[in-house]
Every structure is written in C-alpha cells, then in structure tokens.
Amino acid sequence: MSKSLSADTSDSGVKNSIPRLNDRNWPDWCSKMQYQLDKEGTLWTIIKVPEKPTGTGDLPEFSYFLNLGAKPGMPRFIEKWQYDSDKAIRAMLPFLDATRHQEVLIMKEENKTAAEVWNALKERYQKSDDSTNMSLIVDLVQLEIPNGASLKHVQKTFDEHLLHLNKLRSSKITVEQILTSFTMRLAQQAFPSIVDSLSCQTESLKPETVVNRCLESARRSDEIGSDTPRTTLLLGKRKQGKDKCSYCRWTGHNSENCYIKDPSKAPPGSRQKFEDLKAKKEKERSRDPNTKRRKLSAKVQEDE
Structure with a gap:
C-alpha cells in the first residue's frame, strides 16, 4: 500500500x-x-x-x-x-x-x-523556438565566473550553465541553428522587423539569409537618405508631381511661389527669362476664348 x-x-x-x-x-x-x-x-x-x-x-x-x-x-x-x-x-x-x-x-x-x-x-x-533558443544562447554566453568568486557563486553559476545546456539539448538545436541565432542576435537591434519576420519562418534558416536580408534593407535606406544625383532626381520628380501651380498650370511649385506670376521671386540671373515666359504666358491666355469672354463680360459691367 x-x-x-x-x-x-x-x-x-x-x-x-x-x-x-x-x-x-x-x-x-x-x-x-x-x-x-x-x-x-x-x-x-x-x-x-x-x-x-x-x-x-x-x-x-x-x-x-x-x-x-x-x-x-x-x-x-x-x-x-x-x-x-x-x-x-x-x-x-x-x-x-x-x-x-x-x-x-x-x-x-x-x-x-x-x-x-x-x-x-x-x-x-x-515556430517560436528560434527566439527561445536565441535567449538561452545569449544567457549561456553571458555567464561567467569572476576570479576569486566564492564557492556559493561558483556552484550557482555552474547550475545555471547546466540548466541552459539541458534546455538546449532538449530542444535538439543544431550547430547551424546556433550560428543563425548568433547572427539574428547581432541584427536584432538594427533590424528588429526583419529578425521578427525571419523568426516566424518554419523552414530551416541560414545565417547568410539573415545577413543578405539585412544588407538589402540597409542599402535601400542608404539610397533613400543619400544625396546622389540619381536619388535627388527621383525625389525631385516625386516632389514635382505633388505641386501644381494654379496660375501657370506648371508643376514643381504653387501659385504663391510662381515665378511667372511674380518675377521678383525668380532666382538671381534669371529675371529676364521669367519676364519672357510671363509675356508668353499672357499672350497664350489672351488667345484663350474663355479669357476673352471674361474680359468682355467685365467691360460690359463697367459700361453699365
């Protein structure tokens, strides 16, 4: 019994x-x-x-x-x-x-x-074992026994060490997974979204895959933030596409900064150029039937 x-x-x-x-x-x-x-x-x-x-x-x-x-x-x-x-x-x-x-x-x-x-x-x-194993490996690497440590501290550190080893053994982690975990730990702070995304993958993940994804992301960020002629041209085109002047109907600026409407806002050395453009634009506007109707209507109202 x-x-x-x-x-x-x-x-x-x-x-x-x-x-x-x-x-x-x-x-x-x-x-x-x-x-x-x-x-x-x-x-x-x-x-x-x-x-x-x-x-x-x-x-x-x-x-x-x-x-x-x-x-x-x-x-x-x-x-x-x-x-x-x-x-x-x-x-x-x-x-x-x-x-x-x-x-x-x-x-x-x-x-x-x-x-x-x-x-x-x-x-x-x-699926979440990668992040768990990575935490275990980090804790394992950070364990250390200082010189002159007491017997109690030595025993406690070795107990933690063996505990982490047993957990990693039970997870059946491979050497390739350990190397991948170290690589993901290296990239965690700078590329958190990429590391989180890769951690959810069920297929085997290699360190080279993590490195290539992070480098690709870094290159894109560098191109967007750089002042190279190609990047400047692309950003300039995007900006021009957003602004359109209501006075001259040209893109790249608005009516408040229109050089044709107000030649005084033209850059130095280009005043005459914009005076000519303004005259050309006024000539085109005078040929516009809608403009003629507005002028005729305004004249009739003055006579009345």
Missing part, C-alpha cells in the same frame, strides 16, 4: 511540474508531457502507432505489453488504440490555454488522433 501511495505521489508531482503550454516553453512542455503520457501508457499512440490501425496485418510485437486480455486479436488491439488515443488527448487538455483547449476539443470531436493533435501543437508552438 505504501508503494502505491508513493507511486501516486510521484505521478502527482510530475503532473504539477508540467507548465501550461505557451510560445516560449515547447521543449520543456514537450519532454514533461511525453514523460507523463508514457507513465500513463498512452504515448505509443503518438510515437509507435500514430495512425489508426486498419485491422489488417499482424499485431505489432509490443502489443504483448498492452494487456489485451486472454485472447488478444486485431479488434481488441484497435479498441485499445482508440481508448489510449482519446486518453492521451484528455491528458493534454489541462495544460493548454483557453484558445488551444477549445481547438483540441474541436479536433477530438472530429475524431482526430492523438498524434494529429500533438503534431498540430508542435507546428503551432515550435
């Missing part, structure tokens, strides 16, 4: 140590939940037989350990698989947030398997 009580206490301790799944703790949640499902005897429906048995073929060798009764057969094996698959899904529910809890319930109603539920959670939360 004492052994049974001890086992129950141990299982309860494992359940209490399982965190609620979020964007930053998939490796920890994954390892502890797998341990719990293995203790309950349901992990095999996710790892060994992820798809529902069809009823054909021979029983797998490990079915001997499933307690299928005195006369084990394929129907009994399928029944046991369905029961343990549903049990595994129910075991995950208490350790999910409200949104994911509801999604898993819907998947269960749609007769999704425990493996399908597990893979859906993995796809959803493993």
